[in-house]
Amino acid sequence: AENMNTRQQCKRIYSWVGRAKSSDQQLKTFQYRGILIKSERSLTEMCVLLGEFVLVEGENADQPFVAKLLKLYEDGSQEKHAVVQWFSRITELPLNKRKLLQREVSPQEIFLDKAPGYDTDINVETIIKNVKVIPLAPEEAVPVRSNGKQIFFVKESWDGKCFKPLSPGLLSELKETEKNERVGSPKTDRITRSTVKTKNIQMEIESRHSASKSSLSKERHSQRVANGINTPGARKKLQLNSMYTAILLVLLIHLLLFAKLIAELLDLETEVLCLSIVQHRQLSDFLNISEQDREDDYLPSTDCSDSSSSEEEESMMPCTPKRKMRSSTTLSTPKSLRKPSDIISAKTPRKTTPRNATPRIPIRNQATEKPANVLEEARLRLHVSTIPGSLPCREEEFQDIYNFVESKLIDGTGGCMYISGVPGTGKTVTVHEVIRCLQQAAENDELPSFQFIEINGMKLTDPHQAYVQILQLLTGQKVTATHAAELLAKLFSTPGPKRKTTVLIVDELDLLWTRKQDVMYNLFDWPTQKQAKLIILAIANTMDLPERIMMNRVASRLGLTRMSFQPYTYKQLQQIISSRLNHIKAFEEDAIQLVSRKVAALSGDARRCLDICRRSTEICEFSSQKSASGLVSMAHVMKAIDEMFSSPYINSIRNASLHEQMFLKAIIAEFRRSGLEEATVQQIYHQHVALCRIEGLQIPTVSEIMAICSRLGACRFLLVESNNKYLHVRVRLNISQDDVMYALKQE
Incomplete structure (x- = not known):
C-alpha cells in the first residue's frame, strides 16, 4: 500500500469530469459524473466516476477508509463534495463487537457499514484513489492475494449491533459493478496519462508513423496476393551471419573463463581466512575443552536445507545457478575445511526473536500472603493505591460530569469541562469512574462509541510534548512537537470522515504553563471547532486558571463548563x-x-x-x-x-519570629487568592499588611519584608528567584502548605 505520509506531501489537484447538471437553483448546487485527480509528483491523472470504490483519507495514515461514490456535487461556495457509502475494516469496528463474527477475518475483507452516526458527506479532496471491491456470497471464502494491488472483498454488512449477509439485491448490484469494471465499460474507464506536453506530441507522432506503416504493409500484401505470392509477413526473424555467430561464441567463452578465474581466487581467499579462524578455534579448544569435545568438532555438520519451509521458499524463488552445491549425502568435512557460516550453523543454531515480543513479569514462586490479622487487612484497604468499591461523598460531582459527557456524545458535538479543586479531593478518581461507566454504556449500545485517551502534565518533560502524546494516541504517528501541533490543528478544524467522538482527560493542567500559553489555549480552543468532536476534561488545582493565563475576552469566548471540588469535611x-x-x-x-x-x-x-x-x-x-x-x-x-507533622521544618516554623510566621501566612493567603502557587514579594507584602492590621501589629517597612524573605529563603522554607527585581521577585514555598498551617495553628 502506498504510504500516506508520502502521499500527503505530494500535492493533488482535483477537477470535475463532464458537464455540470444543475440540481438545485436556489442552493446553486451542480452535480457531476466524475472527478479527475492529478498528481504533481508523478505527472499522472486518474479518473474516478460515480459508482466506483475509493480510498478516503482518515486519522490513521496507514489505513485509509474504503467507500463507494454515490454523488458528486459542488455547492454555492464552489467547494467540491461527495456523498459516499462507507465500508469498514475489522479494525475500525468496536473491539467488543468483533467477537460476534466467531471466525477469522482476512485483512482484505471489509464490511458494508450501515451503523448510524457517520457523516456520509465528505470533502472531495480527501479522496486518494480508486480501488477494487469484489462481492462474495456468504459461503465463499476470501481468497489470499499475494500481489501488491489493493483488492478488497465484501460479503457481510454491519449495522452497529450485528453482522448480516448481504441481501441478494445488493449482492447482484455489487457484482454488476464489479463485472463492468472487469470488462472495462466506459462507465468505469480509467484515465492515466502523462501531462507533459512533449510526451503527448511524441505519442501523436508515433501513432501517425504506425498508421503509415500499417497502410504501406496493406498495400504490399495486396500486391503479393495479386501476383499469386503467399508469404507470411506477420513476423520477421532475425538471422545472423555465421561469421558473426562464431565471434559471439568466442567472446562468450572468454567471459566464462574469466568469471571462473575470479571465482577460484575468491574461493582461495575464503579458505585461507577460514583456516586461520579454525586454527585459532582449535587452539582455544585444546586449552579449554576436553578431548571428547574436540572429537565432536570433527562430526559432520548438520544441514538444515531439508526442512519443508525452506524447500517451499526455495521453490517459490527463481532458479539461480549456484557456484557450489552442498549435498546432504556428501562425506563429512573436517572442521578445518569448513566455511565460517557452516561452523556457526553446526555449533550454535541461530535463534530468532519474535517480531511482536512482549516483555512479561516473572510469575511469582509463591502466592501473596493473606493478611494475618485485622490491623494488617485494614492497612491494605487504607492504602492510597487501593481502588475502592464505591466513591462516597462525590455523587453530585459524578452525576454532573457524567451528564455533561453523555449529552455531548449523543449530540455528536465537542466541549470542555474545567475541573478544579485542592489536591486530594477526588477529582481524578471521579473522572475515571465516569469514563468507566460511559464505556460500559457504549458497549451495551446505550451510547455512541467513543475514543478515550489521557495525558498527565506531570509525566511530560516539556509542555509542548502534550501535542506529541495526543497525536500518537489518536493516530499512532510519532513526530516532533511543532509538526504534531500542526497536524492536530488540521485534524480538529477540518471535517473528518467517520470520525468518532474523542474524550481526552488532561490531568495536572497547571504544569502545562508556558510563556505564550499556546498549549493551554489550544486545549481550550480545539473543542470549540465545529468538526472537532472533541470532549476535554481538564483537571487542575487552580480554580481560575483560564482567566489568569488568558485575556478575559478569550476566556469568555471559550465558554468552559466548570466543576469545583470542595475540600472534604x-x-x-x-x-x-x-x-x-x-x-x-x-x-x-x-x-x-x-x-x-x-x-x-x-x-x-x-x-x-x-x-x-x-x-x-x-x-x-x-x-x-x-x-x-x-x-x-x-x-x-x-x-x-x-x-x-513534627519535621524539623515544622519545629523551625514554631520557633520563628512573629513577622516571619506572619509572612508565611501571607504567602498562603496570596496563593489561595490567586490560585497559583507562586507570587511576587509585592503581592505577599499587601497580604502581610492586611494581616498585621487585623492582628493589631506594627506594619513592617519594605526593607524589613525583603530581609524576612531573604532569611526564610536561606533556611530553605522558600524558593526565591535570584535576580535584581526587588519587590517583583517571585517566591514559592519549599514545603507543603499543610505543614505550614499545622505548625502555625499549634501556636
Whole structure:
C-alpha cells in the first residue's frame, strides 16, 4: 500500500469530469459524473466516476477508509463534495463487537457499514484513489492475494449491533459493478496519462508513423496476393551471419573463463581466512575443552536445507545457478575445511526473536500472603493505591460530569469541562469512574462509541510534548512537537470522515504553563471547532486558571463548563474511612473522628487522612502498650499525627519570629487568592499588611519584608528567584502548605 505520509506531501489537484447538471437553483448546487485527480509528483491523472470504490483519507495514515461514490456535487461556495457509502475494516469496528463474527477475518475483507452516526458527506479532496471491491456470497471464502494491488472483498454488512449477509439485491448490484469494471465499460474507464506536453506530441507522432506503416504493409500484401505470392509477413526473424555467430561464441567463452578465474581466487581467499579462524578455534579448544569435545568438532555438520519451509521458499524463488552445491549425502568435512557460516550453523543454531515480543513479569514462586490479622487487612484497604468499591461523598460531582459527557456524545458535538479543586479531593478518581461507566454504556449500545485517551502534565518533560502524546494516541504517528501541533490543528478544524467522538482527560493542567500559553489555549480552543468532536476534561488545582493565563475576552469566548471540588469535611472524611474498612472493626470511633477533624481543619486532603490511619495501625500493632480491645485508639492516632507533622521544618516554623510566621501566612493567603502557587514579594507584602492590621501589629517597612524573605529563603522554607527585581521577585514555598498551617495553628 502506498504510504500516506508520502502521499500527503505530494500535492493533488482535483477537477470535475463532464458537464455540470444543475440540481438545485436556489442552493446553486451542480452535480457531476466524475472527478479527475492529478498528481504533481508523478505527472499522472486518474479518473474516478460515480459508482466506483475509493480510498478516503482518515486519522490513521496507514489505513485509509474504503467507500463507494454515490454523488458528486459542488455547492454555492464552489467547494467540491461527495456523498459516499462507507465500508469498514475489522479494525475500525468496536473491539467488543468483533467477537460476534466467531471466525477469522482476512485483512482484505471489509464490511458494508450501515451503523448510524457517520457523516456520509465528505470533502472531495480527501479522496486518494480508486480501488477494487469484489462481492462474495456468504459461503465463499476470501481468497489470499499475494500481489501488491489493493483488492478488497465484501460479503457481510454491519449495522452497529450485528453482522448480516448481504441481501441478494445488493449482492447482484455489487457484482454488476464489479463485472463492468472487469470488462472495462466506459462507465468505469480509467484515465492515466502523462501531462507533459512533449510526451503527448511524441505519442501523436508515433501513432501517425504506425498508421503509415500499417497502410504501406496493406498495400504490399495486396500486391503479393495479386501476383499469386503467399508469404507470411506477420513476423520477421532475425538471422545472423555465421561469421558473426562464431565471434559471439568466442567472446562468450572468454567471459566464462574469466568469471571462473575470479571465482577460484575468491574461493582461495575464503579458505585461507577460514583456516586461520579454525586454527585459532582449535587452539582455544585444546586449552579449554576436553578431548571428547574436540572429537565432536570433527562430526559432520548438520544441514538444515531439508526442512519443508525452506524447500517451499526455495521453490517459490527463481532458479539461480549456484557456484557450489552442498549435498546432504556428501562425506563429512573436517572442521578445518569448513566455511565460517557452516561452523556457526553446526555449533550454535541461530535463534530468532519474535517480531511482536512482549516483555512479561516473572510469575511469582509463591502466592501473596493473606493478611494475618485485622490491623494488617485494614492497612491494605487504607492504602492510597487501593481502588475502592464505591466513591462516597462525590455523587453530585459524578452525576454532573457524567451528564455533561453523555449529552455531548449523543449530540455528536465537542466541549470542555474545567475541573478544579485542592489536591486530594477526588477529582481524578471521579473522572475515571465516569469514563468507566460511559464505556460500559457504549458497549451495551446505550451510547455512541467513543475514543478515550489521557495525558498527565506531570509525566511530560516539556509542555509542548502534550501535542506529541495526543497525536500518537489518536493516530499512532510519532513526530516532533511543532509538526504534531500542526497536524492536530488540521485534524480538529477540518471535517473528518467517520470520525468518532474523542474524550481526552488532561490531568495536572497547571504544569502545562508556558510563556505564550499556546498549549493551554489550544486545549481550550480545539473543542470549540465545529468538526472537532472533541470532549476535554481538564483537571487542575487552580480554580481560575483560564482567566489568569488568558485575556478575559478569550476566556469568555471559550465558554468552559466548570466543576469545583470542595475540600472534604470531617464527616465526609469519616465516611470515606468507614467505607474503606467495610465493617472491619480496627479503629475506635473516636479515633476515626479525631483523624477526620485534624485533616479537615488543615486541608481536607483524603490522601493525608488515609496515610495517618495506616501509620496508626502500624503504631498500634508494634506498640508494647496495646489497648485491651486491640483497636487503634486516639493515643495511637495522636502519635501518628505528631510523627507526620513534627519535621524539623515544622519545629523551625514554631520557633520563628512573629513577622516571619506572619509572612508565611501571607504567602498562603496570596496563593489561595490567586490560585497559583507562586507570587511576587509585592503581592505577599499587601497580604502581610492586611494581616498585621487585623492582628493589631506594627506594619513592617519594605526593607524589613525583603530581609524576612531573604532569611526564610536561606533556611530553605522558600524558593526565591535570584535576580535584581526587588519587590517583583517571585517566591514559592519549599514545603507543603499543610505543614505550614499545622505548625502555625499549634501556636
